[in-house]
Amino acid sequence: MSKTPQKVDQSYWGIVKRQFNKNRLAVWSLRMVYVIFFIGIMADFIANDKPIFCRINGNSYFPIFKSYGVGLGIAKYPQELANVNWNEVKYDFVVRTPIPYSPQNLDLNNKDYKSPLDDQDVESSGWRHHLGTDNLGRDVLAGMVHGTRTAMLVGIISMSISVLIGIFFGALAGYFGDKGLQMSRGRFWLSLFGLFLGIYYAFSVRSYYLSKSLAEGMGGFLVQLLFSLFLLIGILALCNVLAVLLKRIPFFGKKVNVPVDIMVSRLIEVKVSIPTLLLILSIVAVMSRPNILMVMVIIGFTSWTGIAKYTRAELLKVRSLEFIQAAQSLGYSELRTIFKHALPNSLSSVLVAIAFGVASAILLESSLSFLGIGMRPEDVTWGSMLSAARGYFKAWWLAIIPGFAIFVTVTVFNLLGEGLTDAMDPRLKQ
Numbered sequence: 001m002s003k004t005p006q007k008v009d010q011s012y013w014g015i016v017k018r019q020f021n022k023n024r025l026a027v028w029s030l031r032m033v034y035v036i037f038f039i040g041i042m043a044d045f046i047a048n049d050k051p052i053f054c055r056i057n058g059n060s061y062f063p064i065f066k067s068y069g070v071g072l073g074i075a076k077y078p079q080e081l082a083n084v085n086w087n088e089v090k091y092d093f094v095v096r097t098p099i100p101y102s103p104q105n106l107d108l109n110n111k112d113y114k115s116p117l118d119d120q121d122v123e124s125s126g127w128r129h130h131l132g133t134d135n136l137g138r139d140v141l142a143g144m145v146h147g148t149r150t151a152m153l154v155g156i157i158s159m160s161i162s163v164l165i166g167i168f169f170g171a172l173a174g175y176f177g178d179k180g181l182q183m184s185r186g187r188f189w190l191s192l193f194g195l196f197l198g199i200y201y202a203f204s205v206r207s208y209y210l211s212k213s214l215a216e217g218m219g220g221f222l223v224q225l226l227f228s229l230f231l232l233i234g235i236l237a238l239c240n241v242l243a244v245l246l247k248r249i250p251f252f253g254k255k256v257n258v259p260v261d262i263m264v265s266r267l268i269e270v271k272v273s274i275p276t277l278l279l280i281l282s283i284v285a286v287m288s289r290p291n292i293l294m295v296m297v298i299i300g301f302t303s304w305t306g307i308a309k310y311t312r313a314e315l316l317k318v319r320s321l322e323f324i325q326a327a328q329s330l331g332y333s334e335l336r337t338i339f340k341h342a343l344p345n346s347l348s349s350v351l352v353a354i355a356f357g358v359a360s361a362i363l364l365e366s367s368l369s370f371l372g373i374g375m376r377p378e379d380v381t382w383g384s385m386l387s388a389a390r391g392y393f394k395a396w397w398l399a400i401i402p403g404f405a406i407f408v409t410v411t412v413f414n415l416l417g418e419g420l421t422d423a424m425d426p427r428l429k430q
Contacts, residue, residue: 103147284373355420
């Protein structure tokens, strides 16, 4: 009995997937990205001084899961476990993580740079520091695992912000151009004034409250950020209400073309003319309470120009195609035409920019943490571990291991970006 031949997916993304799978280097890079993401997500269950499960005096606990609730403010540890050293607790039964150390744990018996090859003062092989320690006795392997989480968060958070800003400005510039958007003269000038006024009052005036809430916790920061966004939207709405009143005056009611493309292009040129590292250093220098999350946000707000240029170029091509003209002739709103029809057919090149952008963001954060800029002393990242090697040149493991991790991560994301570039080439062969 003959087998029925499988139907080959002839869609664009089906062809892209087949082309990508032919590039073995890109495929293995994607698998490495999966491994890095897994380590980052499961970091607390790989390296932690808290047990996964334990039984103390007949009571059962799940300390790692409990710590999430404590961090969110929805749970509390029992009084006897509130400030306990988990490595000194007497357990009836315990299931520990593979690495029984957190990045902040200080092993005073193995401080002053213990090499992975040195004899170590530990109870058993399960407590050995397999990649050595730093000058304070912190476990390097635990720092590497949690540094992986930081690297992934830097890539995800910073690039999410960059994608939102870049796609927004790029889509407006590419779809409307310089003559595609019209509004009354009064609305145009009031909207422009309201935008600058809103940014000033929502973010510049409230910068102290934003940085303070960020230092206190993610929940408070989100509340303050939402308040700032509502303030910005409120000022813009007020300006548009005033614009409706100004329409009665012929001069302000006259329709004018809004040069969206020129405005966005000039904004991109101004941003590109300022070195990104210098801009970030200037922003971080005035922060009252620097921390790693704020650095991620700053990287995102300073890295959107590449995505905006890619999106603008794609929209310039797509906006003249027949299906866009058909949507416009059917009377669909401009927003629906952009976000439902134009953008979904213009994001292929943006995926490539995201892959390269994640690599750049991780490398930039490593550079900042290596310099000790924008982070707290207790934060452990690959860059901060690499920086610790400067204090003792014989600590080769503090230089080689984090440096190799940064090299591998940046390389796999760049190879992934190159693989996507080749797979999405319009001249590709099936």
